[in-house]
Amino acid sequence: xxxxxxxxxxxxxxxxxxxxxxxxxxxxxxxxxxxxxxxxxxxxxxxxxxxxxxxxxxxxxxxxxxxxxxxxxxxxxxxxxxxxxxxxxxxxxxxxxxxxxxxxxxxxxxxxxxxxxxxxxxxxxxxxxxxxxxxxxxxxxxxxxxxxxxxxxxxxxxxxxxxxxxxxxxxxxxxxxxxxxxxxxxxxxxxxxxxxxxxxxxxxxxxxxxxxxxxxxxxxxxxxxxxxxxxxxxxxxxxxxxxxxxxxxxxxxxxxxxxxxxxxxxxxxxxxxxxxxxxxxxxxxxxxxxxxxxxxxxxxxxxxxxxxxxxxxxxxxxxxxxxxxxxxxxxxxxxxxxxxxxxxxxxxxxxxxxxxxxxxxxxxxxxxxxxxxxxxxxxxxxxxxxxxxxxxxxxxxxxxxxxxxxxxxxxxxxxxxxxxxxxxxxxxxxxxxxxxxxxxxxxxxxxxxxxxxxxxxx
Numbered sequence: 324x325x326x327x328x329x330x331x332x333x334x335x336x337x338x339x340x341x342x343x344x345x346x347x348x349x350x351x352x353x354x355x356x357x358x359x360x361x362x363x364x365x366x367x368x369x370x371x372x373x374x375x376x377x378x379x380x381x382x383x384x385x386x387x388x389x390x391x392x393x394x395x396x397x398x399x400x401x402x403x404x405x406x407x408x409x410x411x412x413x414x415x416x417x418x419x420x421x422x423x424x425x426x427x428x429x430x431x432x433x434x435x436x437x438x439x440x441x442x443x444x445x446x447x448x449x450x451x452x453x454x455x456x457x458x459x460x461x462x463x464x465x466x467x468x469x470x471x472x473x474x475x476x477x478x479x480x481x482x483x484x485x486x487x488x489x490x491x492x493x494x495x496x497x498x499x500x501x502x503x504x505x506x507x508x509x510x511x512x513x514x515x516x517x518x519x520x521x522x523x524x525x526x527x528x529x530x531x532x533x534x535x536x537x538x539x540x541x542x543x544x545x546x547x548x549x550x551x552x553x554x555x556x557x558x559x560x561x562x563x564x565x566x567x568x569x570x571x572x573x574x575x576x577x578x579x580x581x582x583x584x585x586x587x588x589x590x591x592x593x594x595x596x597x598x599x600x601x602x603x604x605x606x607x608x609x610x611x612x613x614x615x616x617x618x619x620x621x622x623x624x625x626x627x628x629x630x631x632x633x634x635x636x637x638x639x640x641x642x643x644x645x646x647x648x649x650x651x652x653x654x655x656x657x658x659x660x661x662x663x664x665x666x667x668x669x670x671x672x673x674x675x676x677x678x679x680x681x682x683x684x685x686x687x688x689x690x691x692x693x694x695x696x697x698x699x700x701x702x703x704x705x706x707x708x709x710x711x712x713x714x715x716x717x718x719x720x721x722x723x724x725x726x727x728x729x730x731x732x733x734x735x736x737x738x739x740x741x742x743x744x745x746x747x748x749x750x751x752x753x754x755x756x757x758x759x760x761x762x763x764x765x766x767x768x769x770x771x772x773x774x775x776x777x778x779x780x781x
Contacts, residue, residue: 334346385727387730388727388730388731388732389730389731389732389763389766389767390732391691391731391732391733391734391753391754391755391759391763391767392732392734392735392754393544393710393711393734393735393752393753393754393756394483394542394711394734394735394740394752394754395456395483395485395542395589395591396589396591396597396600396603397568397570397591397592397597397754397756398596398597398756398758398759399570399592399594399680399756399757399758400680400757400758401594401595401596401668402594402668402671402672404667404671405594405664405667405668405671408667409660409663409664409667413428414428414429414431414432414663415428415429416428416429420433420620420622420636421636423633423634423635423636427633427634429659430622430634430635430636431634432659432662432663432666433451433620433622433634433659433662434622434623434624434634435663435666435670436449436451436452436662436663436665436666437449437450437451437621437622439665439666439669439670440569440590440606440608440665441608443569443572443573443577443669444567444569444572444577444578444579444586444606444608445577445578445579445580446577446578446579446583446585446586446608446609446610447608447609447610447611447614448608448609448610448611448613448614448617448621449606449607449608450607450608450617450618450619450620450621451619451620451621451622451658451659451662452590452604452605452606452607452619452658452659452661452662452665453604453605453606453607453618453619453658454603454605454658455589455591455601455603455604455605456483456486456566456587456588456589456590456591456603456605456606457483457485457486457488457489457490457589457605458489458605459587459588459589459605459606459607460482460486460489460490460536460564460566460587460588461486461489461490461492461493462587462605462607462618463534463536463564463585463586463587463607463609464476464478464490464493464494464533464534464536464564465493465499466534466562466585466609466613466616466617466618467533467534467561467562467564467584467585468499468533468534469616470533470562470613470616471531471533471534471560471561471562472533473531473532473533473560473561474498474499474500474533475499475500475501475502475530475531475532475533476490476494476499476500476501476502476532476533476534476535476536477501477502477503477504477521477524477525477532477534477535477536477561478490478501478502478503478504478535478536478537479503479504479506479516479521479536479537479538479541479547479552480503480504480505480506480516481506481514481515481516481537481538481541481542481543481545481547482536482537482538482541482542482566483538483542483566484542484740484741486566487503490536500530502524502530504516504517504520504521504524504535504537505517505520508746511705511706512706513703513704513705513706514541514543514545514703514704514706514713515541515545515546515547515548515704515706516537516541516547516548516552518548518551518552518555521535521552521555522555525555525556525558525559525561526559531559531560531561532556532559532560532561533561533562534556534561534562534563534564534584534585535552535553535555535556535561535562535563535564536564536566537549537552537563537564537565537566538565538566538567539565539566539567539568539571539575539578540568540571540575540708540709540711542752543703543704543708543711543712543713543752544708544709544710544711544712544713544752544754545704545706545707545708545712546575546706546707546708546709549565549576549578549581549583550581550582553581553582553583554582557582562584562585562613563582563583563584563585564583564584564585564586564587565578565581565583565585565586565587566586566587566588567586567587567588567606568588568589568592569588569589569590569592569593569606569665570592570593570677570680570681570684571681571709573674573677573678573680573681574678574681574682574685574709575709578608579610584609584610584612584613585607585608585609585610585613586606586607586608586609587605587606587607587608588605588606589603589604589605589606590603590604590605590606590661590662590665591603591604593664593665593668593669594664594665594667594668594669594671595661595664595665595668602658602661603658603661604658604661604662604664604665605658607619614638619639620636620638620639621636621637621638621639622634622635622636622637623635623636623637679757680756680757681709681710683756683757684709684710684755684756684757684759685709685710687710687755687756687757687759687761687764688708688709688710688711688712688754688755690755690761690764691753691755691759691764691767692712694764694765694767694768695714695753695767695768695771697768697772698767698768698769698771698772698775699771699772699775699776700714700715700716700751700771700775701714701715702714702715703715703746703747703749703750710754710755710756711752711753711754711755712752712753713737713747713750713751713752713753714734714750714751714753715749715750716749716750716751716771716775717749717775718749719736719737719738719748719749719750719751720736720738720739722751722771722774722775723736723751725774726767726770726771726774729770729773729774730766730770731766731767731770731771733751733753733767733771734751734752734753734754735751735752736750736751737750737751737752738750
């Protein structure tokens, strides 16, 4: 039975005060298809029967697959220290960080996260974390509009489709415009952002661009010419947003090194297991010049009256704290537990350990590429990659399904993600990390060769 403090008489008086005759009339502006409705749930079960039912559902999960799935969520080794330190009570002082005298644990956890991430991305300021990489990317795009006073955003089609769709949702219903930059279809740069098309879009004098967004590595695992993309954006008076994968920054140039104004991305790979789509961790960072545009919270370190180290809330530009029209965002989470997990993971591995994670993943990916070529499936794009790439397989969706029966999760079927792109119709996006074994790679190669009959597409 739901708990509601208001009686029927209370609700009637409130409706009368605003001139509404019923609850339905109150919500009449919301389309009927979007309104809450009763959940279609089966009848209740005795506890013993329910447990047996849930065990049956859990048994349907496959845990024996050799997985080569990446596409924004990555398997990495999680040191046991991460989970154990997350349980420490020192971090769990009072929930709200606005009273520093009782919130030192919460404030320090946010401060440490922001400090570590700022060093990793090479930018001045890191916001307390956001829901996920897609939300952080959308917030980054809005930052460019506020900072430049312009209303047009360009995003590369080589950025994850989920991110592009989330950004489109953020911009729907307003005056802001979203444009997509195509990718190169053929040649050495195939699969990366089309620089000539970007330059032409930026040159439109009637539609000045606020920000340009590109991924590194991009959705297809390829390395983008980020410095050149940033140069083109800045030449047109636009800001440059790098959509990053944080582990890669231990071996690739950080956004600050190639002139990015903002960095956004998904922090799941930093000590957070991939599990049913979340919870995840959105990363958002910027230069000091944009500090007033960044949403979320900023925590600083100072000293108290006794000269002891103390952590304080330095800035928060959220609508619950200031006038709504001046707020940078109305998103009120900081995903503090996941940010703490990322901080512990980074501190445990250190810069050399994180570099080893990225380098071993790249080595495993090179081994995977060679094995799949021998099995008859070559790469779709010829450019450099880190640990993820697209292979070309005839009838990719059907082969992917049959490989599941052979115990292999052969990455992601790109036709399911980009159904309107004929260049990707035969593409499988595959990934290897440091936890991918040579035995799993050999298993994938043997299964794929059996499916393809030894034919060579390389």
